[in-house]
Amino acid sequence: xxxxNQLQKGDKRLINAWAFYDWANxxxxxxxxxxxxxxxxxxxxxxxxxxxxxxxxxxxxxxWDPTTLYDYTIAFFMAIVAITxxxxxxxxxxxxxxxxxxxxxxxxxxxxxxxxFFFKDESSLWIxxxxxxxxxxxxxxxxxxxxxxxxxxxxPEQQDAASAKGFIYGYIGxxxxxxxxxxxxxxxxxFGLKEGTLPTQISFIAVGVWWLGFAQxxxxxxxxxxxxxxxxxxxxxxxxxxxxxxxxxxxxxxQLRTYLISFFFYSVGVQTIIYMAGIFGSTExxxxxxxxxxxxxxxxxxxIFGAYIFSNISKKYGNLTALKSTIVIWGAVCFVxxxxxxxxxxxxxxxxxxxxxxxxxxxxxxxLSRSTYSKLLPETEDTATYFSFFDVTEKVAIxxxxxxxxxxxxxxxxxxxxxxxxxxxxxxxxIVLSFVKKTKYVQ
Numbered sequence: 165x166x167x168x169n170q171l172q173k174g175d176k177r178l179i180n181a182w183a184f185y186d187w188a189n190x191x192x193x194x195x196x197x198x199x200x201x202x203x204x205x206x207x208x209x210x211x212x213x214x215x216x217x218x219x220x221x222x223x224x225x226x227x228w229d230p231t232t233l234y235d236y237t238i239a240f241f242m243a244i245v246a247i248t249x250x251x252x253x254x255x256x257x258x259x260x261x262x263x264x265x266x267x268x269x270x271x272x273x274x275x276x277x278x279x280x281f282f283f284k285d286e287s288s289l290w291i292x293x294x295x296x297x298x299x300x301x302x303x304x305x306x307x308x309x310x311x312x313x314x315x316x317x318x319x320p321e322q323q324d325a326a327s328a329k330g331f332i333y334g335y336i337g338x339x340x341x342x343x344x345x346x347x348x349x350x351x352x353x354x355f356g357l358k359e360g361t362l363p364t365q366i367s368f369i370a371v372g373v374w375w376l377g378f379a380q381x382x383x384x385x386x387x388x389x390x391x392x393x394x395x396x397x398x399x400x401x402x403x404x405x406x407x408x409x410x411x412x413x414x415x416x417x418x419q420l421r422t423y424l425i426s427f428f429f430y431s432v433g434v435q436t437i438i439y440m441a442g443i444f445g446s447t448e449x450x451x452x453x454x455x456x457x458x459x460x461x462x463x464x465x466x467x468i469f470g471a472y473i474f475s476n477i478s479k480k481y482g483n484l485t486a487l488k489s490t491i492v493i494w495g496a497v498c499f500v501x502x503x504x505x506x507x508x509x510x511x512x513x514x515x516x517x518x519x520x521x522x523x524x525x526x527x528x529x530x531x532l533s534r535s536t537y538s539k540l541l542p543e544t545e546d547t548a549t550y551f552s553f554f555d556v557t558e559k560v561a562i563x564x565x566x567x568x569x570x571x572x573x574x575x576x577x578x579x580x581x582x583x584x585x586x587x588x589x590x591x592x593x594x595i596v597l598s599f600v601k602k603t604k605y606v607q
Contacts, residue, residue, distance in 0.1 A: 170387055174319045181385030182317045183330035185310050188378035189270070190334030191341045191371045192303045196277060198442065199342055199460050200349070204364050205234060205292065212286040223289060237293055238439075239563065241300035246559035249308045250552040263388045266309040270379050273302020278372035281365045304555070312551040313386060314538045324483065327535035328475035331527045335468045339461065341374055346457070410549045413542065420540045422600050424557055427533055429593035430491055431558045433586040434529060436565030437497065437522065440579070445515055448579045450506045459519035466523025474528030483536045484600060490525040490532065491594045497521055498587035502580050565589075 171178035195201065209221055209230035220227035252265060276299035283292030318326040345367035348355060352363040414421055445451045445459065478486035500518050504511065537554050544550065565586070572582040 171385060173317060174322060178317050178385055179322065179326045179329070181382050182310075182313055183326060183333050185266075185379060185382040186330035186332075186334030187337035188375050188382065189273075189303060189306065189310075190338040191374050192273065192277065192299065193334075194338035194342050194460070194464060195345055195367065195371050196280075196299065198438075199457055200345055200364065200367060201280070201296075202234070202442065204361070206230065208284065208292075208361070209233075209289070221286070221289065223293065233293070234296075235566070237296050238300065239566065241297040242304070242559050242562055244297075244301055245304040245308075246556045246563075249305060249555050250549065252305070252308070252552075261388075262309045262312055263383070263386055266306050266313075266386075267379075267383065269302045269305035269309070270376065271302070273299050273306060274372040274376035274379075276302055276372075277375070278369050280368040284361050284365065304559070308552050308555045311534060311554065314534065315541060316387065320539050323535040323538050324475055324478050324532070327538070328471045328527075328531040331471045331531045332468050335464050335471070335527060337374075337378070339464045341371065342461065342464075345370060410553065413544075414553070417540070417542055419600055420537075420542075422596060423537065423540055424553065426593045426597040426600065427537070427554070428557050428561050429589045429596065430494065430529070431533075431561035432565040432568070433494055433498070433589040433593075434526075435558065435562045436569050436586060437494075437583070438526070439562070439566065440569060440583075441519075441522065444501065444579050444583065448506065449504060449511055449515060451512060451515060455512050455515065459516055462516060462519045463523035463526060466520050467527035470524040471527030471531045474525075474532060478532060478535075482602070483532060483539065484597065484602065487529070487532050487536060488594060488597060490529040491590050491597070493521065493525045494529070495587045495590040495594075497525075498583050498590070502584040504580070 171181075212221065219229070221230055221233065222228070223233055276295045279295045280292065280299070282288055283295065314323055314327065345364075348357075348367055348370075349363045352359055355363070357363050357366075414424075441463075442456050442460070445456050451459075474486050474490060477489065497518065500514075500521065504514055504518070508514065534554075537551075541550055568585065569579075569582045572585055576582070
């Protein structure tokens with residue numbers, strides 16, 4: 165049933181409601197993917213791995229290094245999302261049910277995060293692994309359909325600002341909840357709790373409730389079926405047909421195809437740096453956990469201003485110029501990281517400076533990537549299917565980046581050469597992006 169008093173495309177209230185989903189879901193990216201859960205996982209598995217043979221843990225009857233098991237878990241759910249999202253988004257476009265899919269994946273992700281409360285020892289390791297997979301599928305699955313709404317809620321000239329607003333909301337919201345979680349974990353006595361794993365376990369429930377609760381604000385405003393499509397039989401077959409149709413259409417839009425190639429190469433560098441920054445600071449530079457979390461918070465705060473600054477640069481000089489500027493700075497990040505050494509004086513200060521540099525372009529490149537792609541899309545009703553290609557491109561880039569990073573670390577014995585090599589991907593992406601021609605909305 166169509167919503168009554170449905171807001172029109174371009175309405176600020178509709179755009180704000182859409183962007184607010186970033187406020188809701190970004191707590192997963194910061195608290196679960198980056199700051200709290202990885203440290204919690206390492207602590208819990210480390211406690212029972214230290215008494216095991218070769219410091220290994222047992223999972224599915226096989227010995228694993230705890231970190232390797234976690235890496236493979238991430239790779240596994242990324243592969244699932246990459247394979248299934250084009251099919252699901254094709255079905256969503258064909259049936260006009262993007263909102264239903266968005267709600268389903270949000271529910272899956274948020275409930276899975278709440279379920280991490282029950283992961284606390286060796287006997288519950290399977291719970292931690294399983295829910296890490298389902299929460300990841302829930303988060304990344306929902307992002308496909310969330311992004312696909314952008315061209316349906318904002319006009320092309322509004323999309324840069326709308327996309328930036330979403331990321332800004334996300335950074336602010338995730339920082340607020342992370343600070344609350346850190347107070348809970350570091351000062352449990354303020355809440356009448358004892359030190360141990362319980363405060364961290366409670367923080368997982370808080371993340372799930374935050375995500376699911378604030379998502380309701382977005383649900384109330386988003387249109388359910390913009391193009392008034394009527395569901396038909398044969399959903400799975402229809403999804404494949406939609407996917408095949410868009411794949412053929414991509415060959416007819418050289419600017420969009422060229423942009424996707426550039427996006428792939430710089431995503432290899434960006435996403436690998438995001439995932440490995442904490443491990444790089446801990447292992448390669450020997451920084452304590454407090455400094456790592458401090459740097460993560462700094463990145464989030466600076467990213468808010470970075471998204472705003474580069475949104476204005478894009479407005480004045482065009483998307484392509486703004487994107488190229490961020491790519492150059494990301495290349496500089498690789499060189500700065502390569503020059504750092506744990507024996508340097510003030511290494512902690514240098515790492516914070518590196519974090520600030522990353523923050524400046526993190527929100528900017530994410531926001532500009534989404535809005536530029538949206539502007540390059542042809543006039544189509546298949547927005548979810550098109551954005552699934554965008555999503556899959558990023559996921560495949562993550563896989564390639566992690567493989568290259570790990571292989572170079574194994575060969576050279578140093579993460580610094582791995583980081584340095586990422587600069588090549590930024591160089592390739594800059595060159596490819598230079599071949600994207602300006603359009604009416606992309607300058």
